[in-house]
Amino acid sequence: MSESAVNEHPVKTLREALNEALHQEMERDSRVIIMGEEVAGGAGCKGSDEAYGGVFGVTKGLGTKFGRTRVIDTPITESAIIGAAAGAANTGLRPVAELMFIDFIGVCFDQIFNQAAKFRYMFGGKARTPIVIRGTAGAGMRAGAQHSSMLHPVLTHIPGLKVVMPSNAYDAKGLMISAIRDDDPVVFIEHKLLYETKCPVPDEMYTIPFGEAAFAREGSDATIVAFGAMVPKAIAVADKLAKEGIHCDVIDPRTTSPLDSESILESVEVSGRLICVDEANPRCSLAADVSAIVAEHAFSSLRAPVKCVTAPHTPVPFAPVLEDAYIPSEAAIEQAVRETLGGR
Amino acid sequence: MALSSEALHKVYYTMTTIRQFEERMIKEFMAGNIPGFVHTYDGQEAVGVGICTHLTDEDIIGSTHRGHGHCIAKGCDIEAMILEIMGKQGGLCNGKGGSMHIADFDRGMLGANAIVGGGPPLCNGAALSAKTLGTKNIAVSFSGDGSSNQGTVMEALNLAGVLDLPHIFIFENNHLAEGTGDEYAVSGDIANRVASFDIPAVKVDGLDFFAVYDAMEKAVEHTRSGKGPYAIEADVIRFDGHFIGDPQAYRGEGELDDLRANKDCLKIFRKRVTSEGLMTDDELDMLDAQAGDAIEQGVQRGLAAPQPAVEELYTDVHVSY
Ligand SMILES: Cc1ncc(C[n+]2csc(CCOP(=O)(O)OP(=O)(O)O)c2C)c(N)n1
Numbered sequence: 001m002s003e004s005a006v007n008e009h010p011v012k013t014l015r016e017a018l019n020e021a022l023h024q025e026m027e028r029d030s031r032v033i034i035m036g037e038e039v040a041g042g043a044g045c046k047g048s049d050e051a052y053g054g055v056f057g058v059t060k061g062l063g064t065k066f067g068r069t070r071v072i073d074t075p076i077t078e079s080a081i082i083g084a085a086a087g088a089a090n091t092g093l094r095p096v097a098e099l100m101f102i103d104f105i106g107v108c109f110d111q112i113f114n115q116a117a118k119f120r121y122m123f124g125g126k127a128r129t130p131i132v133i134r135g136t137a138g139a140g141m142r143a144g145a146q147h148s149s150m151l152h153p154v155l156t157h158i159p160g161l162k163v164v165m166p167s168n169a170y171d172a173k174g175l176m177i178s179a180i181r182d183d184d185p186v187v188f189i190e191h192k193l194l195y196e197t198k199c200p201v202p203d204e205m206y207t208i209p210f211g212e213a214a215f216a217r218e219g220s221d222a223t224i225v226a227f228g229a230m231v232p233k234a235i236a237v238a239d240k241l242a243k244e245g246i247h248c249d250v251i252d253p254r255t256t257s258p259l260d261s262e263s264i265l266e267s268v269e270v271s272g273r274l275i276c277v278d279e280a281n282p283r284c285s286l287a288a289d290v291s292a293i294v295a296e297h298a299f300s301s302l303r304a305p306v307k308c309v310t311a312p313h314t315p316v317p318f319a320p321v322l323e324d325a326y327i328p329s330e331a332a333i334e335q336a337v338r339e340t341l342g343g344r
Numbered sequence: 345m346a347l348s349s350e351a352l353h354k355v356y357y358t359m360t361t362i363r364q365f366e367e368r369m370i371k372e373f374m375a376g377n378i379p380g381f382v383h384t385y386d387g388q389e390a391v392g393v394g395i396c397t398h399l400t401d402e403d404i405i406g407s408t409h410r411g412h413g414h415c416i417a418k419g420c421d422i423e424a425m426i427l428e429i430m431g432k433q434g435g436l437c438n439g440k441g442g443s444m445h446i447a448d449f450d451r452g453m454l455g456a457n458a459i460v461g462g463g464p465p466l467c468n469g470a471a472l473s474a475k476t477l478g479t480k481n482i483a484v485s486f487s488g489d490g491s492s493n494q495g496t497v498m499e500a501l502n503l504a505g506v507l508d509l510p511h512i513f514i515f516e517n518n519h520l521a522e523g524t525g526d527e528y529a530v531s532g533d534i535a536n537r538v539a540s541f542d543i544p545a546v547k548v549d550g551l552d553f554f555a556v557y558d559a560m561e562k563a564v565e566h567t568r569s570g571k572g573p574y575a576i577e578a579d580v581i582r583f584d585g586h587f588i589g590d591p592q593a594y595r596g597e598g599e600l601d602d603l604r605a606n607k608d609c610l611k612i613f614r615k616r617v618t619s620e621g622l623m624t625d626d627e628l629d630m631l632d633a634q635a636g637d638a639i640e641q642g643v644q645r646g647l648a649a650p651q652p653a654v655e656e657l658y659t660d661v662h663v664s665y
Contacts, residue, residue: 044524045595051591073524075529076491078494146459312658317440318441322439322652
């Protein structure tokens, strides 16, 4: 779709875009169900059963529209939620399971990495496990160490899982529709700070294929590969540098598994400079992974050492001053780009 | 055992401290002085205090996301708590934890916990230390009705039963988990579930300090003397939102007014001790005022305190890169 065509569409927040994708997919396919804590709104209280719609409101209205047999509020019981979703996926449903905060994946990790992720391969191709596991991620809300992690590197490491991480509302809708239609287990990571970001989003359904990066900006001086909530920051830096005549590719892989390494390599072959920006901790991160891919396949194109801008190797601190220092900043990204350019 | 006059004063002082502390945290949060997600304990004071009054600094508690009341009841310094909740230097975790992660090992407070169901397995560990080292200390975990549904909690119950651990499981059934009622989310009944592990489990009125206190006395007797785990399910209510700022649309018409009028554990305590001639209204009012002054002082210190130094980001962890 051309840029001008996209821009004729109504502006929606990322939250609204996801909500719309879920509505449309549930309407299209009666096998799609949603389950999780308060995804339908809550139950068993004296007042409204629609107080919530997931704690961040992404599933708001779905319970009313599709009924509580298809939008299922669960107890706080993540292992049972993901296990039921995976088993249902093996036997005819297409569940979208919400984990609220992605950090809670710790509680149910076995059901994801030993169970759902391995079925198709381990059972010799017999099994299909079409589940989408949604969770909100990332620092910036002063939510503390157990509600702020970026776990996409951990998940990307696991064969059999697909990992999706949209950076804007348009992509969120298309990626969610693809995720629901995918026959493999997909972890869909939503950064909390992106829910209110907006852009034009078509009313009609569309898919965005996995493993196809988006070029958020184009330029041949340096390649910035950024993930999730780091993409808007990378764009801001690229726009600033463009005014000085430094033009960068800003690549948003959109899915970390599968990863579009081809686009990254093609860009680095031209620019010779790579800056990876990832909010996850640095060791075994996507920043490290992309650096390794480039070192392996495009070493001779590099004209400067690769730069990684990541969170430090620490849990997420609570105090605002510390959390702000934890999250990769635009200043740090800008400095990294300039360093690859020999200090320009 | 009947409480001495001094002990009763301390009990009420602690309860009113928790109540006023939470009311003040709500105010400071609304004024923008507290970052993040904060879950208040107001309404449940009789449970935290009824339980912790029986514990020493060497006994361990494991708390939840709704941990302020447990901390205060276990003797944590309120000024250091306020600093922590505000994310300031000198907080109990030097500002790195926040409201959901207050810990104070010197007071036997093993930590608030932002993972629902995270605490009971850890408390089994504290109980295992006590048993193995022969200290006669006990561990006490707090869980909610929502938390009672986690596999981790049921696994912890079973292990405590199998190993005869000195662990008292407290279930504070405030009938709400965010906007989900226990009527919907708890299949069966919490105390019955526990009993099926062959662990003695009793239900008490969690609005009645004395009922909680008496139940805990029996529990501690049992557990400290080496007879293994025990559980108390306290029927209680939550006065405020799940978190500060929660619009609480899940509340029924007039529900909150009714709770405040008829299910206020502080009012129930006051009525009981004044009618039995154990304490006077003047004494209680004085304790209210003293607690208020201490909180005021803590808040002023908290507001004036500096943020942690940025270098703190890299301390307390093995960092290598
Ligand atoms: C593993 C996990 N799942 C979900 C949550 C989100 N959450 C935080 S508190 C809460 C409700 C807990 O209810 P309950 O145990 O009854 O305690 P209460 O809030 O009533 O004190 C939920 C769902 C969480 N923090 N951790």
